[in-house]
Amino acid sequence: MQQKKNKPIMILGCTSDAGKSLLVTAICRLLANRGVKVAPFKAQNMSNNAAITTQGLEMGRAQYLQAIAAKIVPNIKMNPILLKPSADTFSQVIVNGKVNDEIAQLPWLARKPFLWPEVTKALDSLQNEYEQIVIEGAGSPAEINLRESDIVNMAVALHCNADVYLVSDIDRGGSFAHLLGTWACLSKSEQKLIKGFVLNKFRGDPALLDSAMAWLEEKTGIPTVANIPYYRHQLAEEDSFRLGCKYQKGMLNIALIYYPYASNLDEFDPLLYQHNINLVPVHQNGDLSLFDALILPGSKNSGASLQALRATGLDQNIIQFKKTGKIILGICGGLQILGESILDPLFLEKGSQQGLGLIALKTTLEKDKITQQRQFNYAGEILMGYEIHHGKTYAGAQVKTFIDKSIGWSEDNIYGTYLHGLFEQRCFYNWFMRQIGGLENGLNWAAHTELELDKLADMFEQHGWL
Known part of the structure; x- marks a missing residue:
């Protein structure tokens, strides 16, 4: 029928x-x-x-x-x-x-x-x-x-x-x-x-x-x-992101570097909506040392984002933050920016340039885009996420594997990965909290989203027209 x-x-x-x-x-x-x-x-x-x-x-x-x-x-x-x-x-x-x-x-x-x-x-x-x-x-x-x-x-x-x-x-x-x-x-x-x-x-x-x-x-x-x-x-919001937050004494404060062409910011929602965490978008020059951690998100144009950091002086703020010994996490474009160089032979973005040099990684931007879902065994649990990038990154001898040798690297207090969606995974969220002295109260974000969707539908049934 x-x-x-x-x-x-x-x-x-x-x-x-x-x-x-x-x-x-x-x-x-x-x-x-x-x-x-x-x-x-x-x-x-x-x-x-x-x-x-x-x-x-x-x-x-x-x-x-x-x-x-x-x-x-x-x-x-x-x-x-x-x-x-x-x-x-x-x-x-x-x-x-x-x-x-x-x-x-x-x-x-x-x-x-x-x-x-x-x-x-x-x-x-x-x-x-x-x-x-x-x-x-x-x-x-x-x-x-x-x-x-x-x-x-x-x-x-x-x-x-x-x-x-x-x-x-x-x-x-x-x-x-x-x-x-x-x-x-x-x-x-x-x-x-x-x-x-x-x-x-x-x-x-x-x-x-x-x-x-x-x-x-x-x-x-x-x-x-x-x-x-x-x-x-x-x-998850499609485009908007809360920009008005400032450092709050007595909370766990995480700085999110908010450069032009920042992408996939919804992956930080599990941090944004925790009552004990203050996620602060930072886009101007200033002392970062009071923050408990620093995150560089993905970028649709890593070269342009890197140039913006240099234009504002935020590049030096990030370099100084490394000296505190606190964790810096770079995801996708953020990982590329933290490295030694971004080579761009095809001029896909802004041409080849030096990175911040905080971790011994070299990235070459290539025409073919890598887009795939990934799954790893991490700390005895299944860690899921996705890749979406043009670059291929090569690590120096002193760099350690972070999550998996194909997806992430670490050196001292610098961590970088191509895997998006990490904080939606309870095992990674709790690992990150251990590094910065936070509560290991990560949610099952998929289940949380289902509850939010049902509450949204209930609201619409009460006030909508269907």
């Missing part, structure tokens, strides 16, 4: 960071909990937070989490196009999980003939496999200058005749103007697809909105179907 197919649900936003990703995640988990065979979809994502599938293919971290919310295995069909910014005016283009240098060299408006067939192929395939597709747009559909090249917003909605819900972040202010203005920028055929407006991140008395919602419906003929409260959660 053929499965009943429902019209796709599509979440569009008046602005970036309106909460589209979280709402799609909530809907996927809510429907999955109801027994619906559901899958997420986003035609094109722009983010340096990426995930690696079991097939070794690269996709947006948000869609990866949405697939987990839907209780299915993440697949690159759920995000066929991923853009990873590596310079102010350039992004690496990932098509169906693999780097595509040819399309990356094309002007923006010339890409659609090559990318749109991949979008429709992936979406059509998902529609054949699942009862319900929940689609996320990107930015705003009212960007008039981008309509001709659109492959992610109304072009997708029209292709699959989706039921579209337009979301505004009311916490920013101006929501009703945003909703009305965005709706007015759409064509008549596009306006017909809008089934409801959604107010997101609301704090206050909902009764204050009644007259405004009636006014908006009078202008557009479209009802406001939901008022979603400001909701605090511990799920």
